Amino acid sequence: MPAQRPPRTENVAAVLKVFSVLEALVAEKRVGLADLAQRAMTSKSTAHRLLQTMVDLGYVEQDPETEKYQLTLKLFSLGARSLHGQADILRVADPVMGRLSRATGESINLGVMDDHENFVTYIHKFDSAYNLAMKSTLGYRNPLHSTSLGKALLAWRDASEIADRLAKMDFAKLAPRTITDGATLAAQLTGIRAQGFAEEIEESEAGVRCMATPILDHLGHSVAAISISFPLFRFDEARKADYVALLQGCGNEASRALGYAGAALGTVEGGQRP
Template structure:
């Protein structure tokens, strides 16, 4: 297991995954057998096991003192699979909206105090929003960001934004957490969010939430339209498209209490 010429950090990672693989193959194992199997000293094996135990990935039986994996790895894997399913499901809905509008569609989620784009369908127009999958944007100046915050309490938002510097990307960018909380309350009431040239001059964005089976907002789906093509009278129509998409995706993820999409009549 231990390899020469490996940087210490890389060597530690190899040892951790070696322990995980060994514990996955054998339901319970004692520290002596585990150390011999991995060709590591008992003291080193013990040190790693205690750290993994503190993090919740490993447990030790009181009677036998043998070690085994907890379900935390399963939980982590399930979250990853949730996003794989989410992208596939969202792509169907986003493709439908793209055919009807020819505008840019994004799927984004929260990562710390920023949003990260998980999926994108480009506009068919030459004039379009520049973005890419994996790109990050501030949570306070994006429609998807506001939608994601609408699933948090005021206290949670305050804590999340505590170390965030509000950068004025445009004259319309929100300036502080107090303004953001007011905006998020509006989002909760109307069940969609807007970025009216707050992140990028000349660009309007609208977003609706996506829920997981537990009723937690895990993502947002948005449409981005240059202001020269945006017609205010079409706002209800666009919101309706996004909310229907959010509802369909959420239902396929197991959530069936999505608020009714706005009426466009």
């Protein structure tokens, strides 16, 4: 008689524990068994069993001297291969991002929208030339509603998708001026689409101001967005028009390279929904 399969809820619980262990290893780099068990909210014996399986599969290794665990590069390799589908976006974005970086000296980021959750994921960046600047990490995720990248991505999506995503957002307040309701964000998105760029001032992080513009595919839908991030004290209001022109020029160039043939960002035609 074949063995009975464990209940579905047990399978789900096991998967959740595996990912809790992985996230703890990502956050802390090197972690002892007791700390990992506590972070994953499971017993030491369960954590040890999961870790041993990950060691056997080559995703985790244990330091023989400290007995602490850390991730190997195998997981990084999986993540890098998952970006293969974004190769065209990276190809067209990298040169224009480099140009933005040289022109402003500020942090330049490239983000894509999560297909299943209301987050933007950072997939490429140019660090600031200044010591005091916004620091981003590749693979890091931020909520769509609080970031200029997220707003730029949302504004160039179909109205039905925008409505669906707004209905599912929790609008967590992350900084002094985070948008906390759907009506306000919806109104902003209309203006963003018309002007050709998105902006946020202390909505994601106190003391930081960002602006972003989308990269559009051949259908005119956003597939990525490019942002410039400034510390508030270093933003020159007198140069804002220059920053916007640079940013939109880069977005337009990258979009054309992906096959977009519509009106340029920031034009009257570009401000109307298709």
